[in-house]
Amino acid sequence: xxxxxxxxxxxxxxxxxxxxxxxxxxxxxxxxxxxxxxxxxxxxxxxxxxxxxxxxxxxxxxxxxxxxxxxxxxxxxxxxxxxxxxxxxxxxxxxxxxxxxxxxxxxxxxxxxxxxxxxxxxxxxxxxxxxxxxxxxxxxxxxxxxxxxxxxxxxxxxxxxxxxxxxxxxxxxxxxxxxxxxxxxxxxxxxxxxxxxxxxxxxxxxxxxxxxxxxxxxxxxxxxxxxxxxxxxx
Ligand code: URA
Numbered sequence: 001x002x003x004x005x006x007x008x009x010x011x012x013x014x015x016x017x018x019x020x021x022x023x024x025x026x027x028x029x030x031x032x033x034x035x036x037x038x039x040x041x042x043x044x045x046x047x048x049x050x051x052x053x054x055x056x057x058x059x060x061x062x063x064x065x066x067x068x069x070x071x072x073x074x075x076x077x078x079x080x081x082x083x084x085x086x087x088x089x090x091x092x093x094x095x096x097x098x099x100x101x102x103x104x105x106x107x108x109x110x111x112x113x114x115x116x117x118x119x120x121x122x123x124x125x126x127x128x129x130x131x132x133x134x135x136x137x138x139x140x141x142x143x144x145x146x147x148x149x150x151x152x153x154x155x156x157x158x159x160x161x162x163x164x165x166x167x168x169x170x171x172x173x174x175x176x177x178x179x180x181x182x183x184x185x186x187x188x189x190x191x192x193x194x195x196x197x198x199x200x201x202x203x204x205x206x207x208x209x210x211x212x213x214x215x216x217x218x219x220x221x222x223x224x225x226x227x228x229x230x231x232x233x234x
Contacts, residue, residue, distance in 0.1 A: 003035070054088075
């Protein structure tokens with residue numbers, strides 16, 4: 001791919017903008033030599049204003065989504081893209097959330113620009129467990145573990161029952177739930193079906209990948225090792 005297109009696709013500017021960046025000498029190699037638009041250089045050797053070029057397509061990031069941000073590009077309020085470098089929202093192919101978390105849910109959110117990887121993560125075939133911790137408005141009734149594990153719980157306006165889900169009681173109003181599906185507002189609706197209400201909800205892991213010690217709003221680019229962990233059992 002031509003350098004101008006490569007750099008523009010990473011969100012640094014339009015092709016015209018990037019053309020000017022070359023003319024202004026802002027694009028160099030690792031040794032600081034000014035590059036020209038028709039040079040052939042390995043991705044890892046390109047610098048923009050002295051900084052390494054963002055990773056190429058195939059990016060996978062883990063974000064600790066805070067409460068109050070939506071997983072949308074269009075919402076007029078706070079969105080997850082506000083937490084990333086502004087050019088990440090201009091990448092082509094687009095960097096998209098892998099599944100969604102509600103505005104009021106925090107925790108581990110993956111984002112990628114690799115459609116194949118996205119489908120592999122969300123595909124029921126991969127069967128990746130997603131673990132949530134919920135605090136509840138009322139004490140647990142006592143039958144939630146069995147009802148959630150039954151594989152027969154039908155949520156309102158759905159036509160197939162939920163797959164069996166494992167629940168661990170952490171305290172009378174605090175539970176850990178492991179799901180392999182990702183239906184709309186699933187955890188909140190599951191507890192609503194039991195006459196309860198979720199007060200706070202956090203996703204703590206996906207597959208074998210946990211939130212770690214990332215603070216809300218922090219993100220990082222995942223390595224090959226992280227990807228293996230993601231697809232390994234927790
Ligand atoms: N279940 C929910 O209710 N909300 C989420 O964001 C994720 C799972």
